[in-house]
Amino acid sequence: MFAGMREQIQALGAAQRERAELIITGTAAGSRVAVTVNADGEILDVRIEPAASGMSYRQLSVAVTEAAKSAQQQAAQRNAEIFAPFLGAAGRKRKDFADVLADFDEIADMIPGPQPVAVKAPTTEDSTAEVDGTAEGFEETRHRRPGGATDLSW
Template identity: 30%
Template sequence: MTNEFAKAEMAAVLDEVQQQFRAIAKVQQQRAELTASATVRKRITVTVNADGTIIETKFASDIDELSYSEIAKAVTEAAQQATAEVMRKAQELMTPLHDRRARLPKLSDLIEGMPDLSAEMPKAPTVSLAPPNAEERRAFAADDRAPMEFSNVEFVSRQPGADRGVTDSSW
């Protein structure tokens, strides 16, 4: 009886996973079609694709009223705004998938004794929008060089000469 229940539960999980895969494929296609545009100073419009790559830049006819540095700054700002918007749209597309995935059982729910490793997942750092040599970027890079620390480590004591690898005759 319990075996039939387990089979039915596993079949339901597999069906849900297949539905999830179909939904992922649909969202991936929709995401690939995303674009976003931003206009800065009413003279510069930048359009980016779903990856945040600039696919079009337009200048108004009165662009020559701006200095080169003003144009450069405005193009950068417009690209950042457009990228933020396309990322927001992509997150919006992903929300139903995240909600659906949250309803799926975790591997630790299905396999007795399997630990739940979701809390161990590293968090991605916030990416800096500062220019290459800005103080903010240098400070961020210095923080990134901090040594990694692990709390679940086992120490192994190696005795010299005890491990000779594949030439060890104890194989």
């Protein structure tokens, strides 16, 4: 019985490590826009190719949203695949597995906890871009913090 539990615990640890390293990129507008997320679906990076320069601000915002949704859906799907072996029918956890293990302190201590997920995107050589012009219908603000969302230097 304990040997089987030990194998499941080790497999759970491996699944948690795989999930912690999960980084997914979704694209839109013919791959001119890419959004990278971690296993939790948190956005790590947004890339807009120079070929997107002919897009309107509205088209660009729609493309960013579509790429983000695509990446988040792919991350959710991959999470489900990673943990499928530990779920019962209809995606429910196996009955009282944690309760059974809680009775065995020496085994419960072996259960790996959740691993922290990636908090930044993999780096690339070209991580800067120039922005020129302003969006129609938006007013320029002079109260900018360097590196913030309104910083046009990125």
